[in-house]
Amino acid sequence: MIQAQTTLTRPQITALLLDELRDMDVTIPDSINDDTAFKDDLGIDSLGIAEFVARMEQTFRVEISDDDWHTLYTLGRAADYIESRLGQ
Amino acid sequence: MRITIFAQRWQPLEPLLEAYAGRGFDVQRITGDMPDAESLQWAANESDALLIVGSRKRSPRTALPGPVARRSDGSLIPAAWLPDAGADALRRFSQTAARLHQRDAVNQPFAVLSQRHPQYLRLAGRIETLLHKQHKPVYRWTSDIVFRDDMARGLRAGLAAAVYVGHGRPIGWVGYYGTRIHHLQDIPGEPLGALLSLCCRTASRRRTPLSFSEAVPLSGVAGAAFGAVGPTLHLNNTRWAVAICSALQDGVRSIGELIVKALPPNLDAISDYRLMGDPLSPLFGTEAALTEAGKIAVYA
Numbered sequence: 001m002i003q004a005q006t007t008l009t010r011p012q013i014t015a016l017l018l019d020e021l022r023d024m025d026v027t028i029p030d031s032i033n034d035d036t037a038f039k040d041d042l043g044i045d046s047l048g049i050a051e052f053v054a055r056m057e058q059t060f061r062v063e064i065s066d067d068d069w070h071t072l073y074t075l076g077r078a079a080d081y082i083e084s085r086l087g088q
Numbered sequence: 089m090r091i092t093i094f095a096q097r098w099q100p101l102e103p104l105l106e107a108y109a110g111r112g113f114d115v116q117r118i119t120g121d122m123p124d125a126e127s128l129q130w131a132a133n134e135s136d137a138l139l140i141v142g143s144r145k146r147s148p149r150t151a152l153p154g155p156v157a158r159r160s161d162g163s164l165i166p167a168a169w170l171p172d173a174g175a176d177a178l179r180r181f182s183q184t185a186a187r188l189h190q191r192d193a194v195n196q197p198f199a200v201l202s203q204r205h206p207q208y209l210r211l212a213g214r215i216e217t218l219l220h221k222q223h224k225p226v227y228r229w230t231s232d233i234v235f236r237d238d239m240a241r242g243l244r245a246g247l248a249a250a251v252y253v254g255h256g257r258p259i260g261w262v263g264y265y266g267t268r269i270h271h272l273q274d275i276p277g278e279p280l281g282a283l284l285s286l287c288c289r290t291a292s293r294r295r296t297p298l299s300f301s302e303a304v305p306l307s308g309v310a311g312a313a314f315g316a317v318g319p320t321l322h323l324n325n326t327r328w329a330v331a332i333c334s335a336l337q338d339g340v341r342s343i344g345e346l347i348v349k350a351l352p353p354n355l356d357a358i359s360d361y362r363l364m365g366d367p368l369s370p371l372f373g374t375e376a377a378l379t380e381a382g383k384i385a386v387y388a
Contacts, residue, residue: 025217047210050323054330054352063353066323 008086013060014079020055024048034076060086090114091368092131094123095141100178104366107186113368122146128167132157137166137344137367141178144171147293148302148362149317155347155363164351166344168312168367170305173298177306184279184308185366191281193341196248197225197373197381201239203254203263204231207322211253211329218333225373227381233388236264236271243309244277245381246374249284249343251332253325256287256316260300269300273307277380280310281371282343284332286325290315291362305365312343312365324357343369 008016018028026042038044044052053069056062056078062085064072072078091113095101098117108115116135122142123131131138138157148169157167172178198219202212212230219226227247229239231254243250255262260269283304285291291301291313298306301315328350335349344367351358374380 023221024214047207047326050326051211051214051330053323054327057327057353058331058334061353065354066321069323 010079010083013082013086014075016059017056017075017078017082020052020059023055024051032075034074034079036075037073038075039073056082062086089137089368090116090135091137091139092116092118092135093139093141094118094120094131096120096143096172097175097178100175101141101182103179103186104182104189107189108368111189122151128157129160132159132165132167135165137168139168139170139367141170141172144173144298146171147317148291148299148315148364149293152362154359155314155361156351156358164348166347166363166367168344168363168365169302170365171298171302173302173306180308181305181365184305185311185369188279188281188311188366188370191370191372191374193370193372194375195225195373195377196336196371197227197377199227199229199242199247199250199381201250201252201261201263202230203261205254208254208263211326215251215253215329215333218330219336222333222337224336225378225381227384229384229386231264233386234384236267238385239264240267240272240275241277242381242384243272243280243283244275245384246278246377247280247381248371248373249282250280251284251286251329253286253329256285256290256300258289258292258294258296258299260290261285261287269303269307269309272304272309278374278377279308281369282312282314282346283310284314285316286320286328288316288319291317291364301362301364310365311369312363312367314343314347314361314363316360317362318360320360324352324354324360327352327354327357328361340371342371343367346371
């Protein structure tokens with residue numbers, strides 16, 4: 001996994017998130033965009049989301065609180081969240 | 089490498105102290121009762137690892153605040169606890185730990201263990217996949233495909249470490265129709281570098297004089313054990329599992345290095361767990377480990 005830096009741009013954050021999903025053996029469709037939902041569009045269940053949250057925390061070295069991670073249900077929301085946390 | 093050890097007696101620990109010396113480690117011995125917070129901070133600042141061997145009246149929860157200690161400069165070092173459960177038990181631990189320090193740093197075979205439950209089998213499968221991607225030898229001995237006695241024999245094959253996911257209790261694992269320390273000890277073979285229980289309570293003293301995770305190094309099953317002092321969240325155990333796999337990819341060589349590198353960012357995931365035994369226990373297998381592990385019957 002790549003240790004992210006606080007200077008990452010949003011496209012770089014999105015690219016790293018996609019790398020993590022590929023590492024989880026999730027098939028990424030060509031049509032992927034910010035509105036792509038992890039559960040409904042990519043078929044990731046709650047256990048998969050738990051792994052994805054853990055991977056995001058490792059890669060970006062941020063803590064995602066238990067209250068927050070349920071709100072990160074699309075790629076765009078996850079990227080926005082990471083961008084805001086890295087900017088703090 | 090400098091390790092500070094707090095203990096009330098040293099003779100049973102001599103084999104490990106000699107092994108440390110043989111590896112060129114500098115050992116700072118402090119004789120006495122449990123260190124107070126100030127002594128602990130001073131020792132952390134002066135050391136690369138801490139081991140407290142204290143009265144068995146203390147529990148893992150109260151002996152240390154977590155599996156790591158923070159130096160004044162903000163860096164983290166592994167901090168381990170071991171109850172003084174008598175000279176014989178300490179000597180058994182010390183001899184086991186010393187034996188592990190003799191291993192060549194050649195291979196890092198791991199075992200993945202799990203209770204027979206979809207949630208845990210899934211996590212075990214993910215750990216197995218992540219380690220496979222690192223080209224590490226990994227043995228899946230989950231309770232859907234391996235009997236407890238075979239799993240126990242496998243843990244004596246000379247592996248670097250084993251990770252269990254599932255329900256846990258202060259006296260052991262719920263998986264394999266109940267696993268207690270007596271199922272794992274007294275089996276001939278080689279010890280594990282570390283036995284990690286990513287589940288609830290295996291380092292808790294609730295209604296038991298000695299927790300499962302404390303008994304693991306004291307009974308010679310492994311040089312070190314990692315376990316929780318209370319209930320844990322599946323998300324936090326997943327955090328640890330992902331982070332441990334990630335840290336292994338970075339080439340860690342000891343349990344302490346693994347725990348420090350794998351620390352999740354959230355405090356509750358860290359403070360739920362404790363490290364027991366040798367904080368510098370090497371994570372390497374024996375030369376024969378792959379052959380011996382390959383003999384374990386798997387009904388897949």
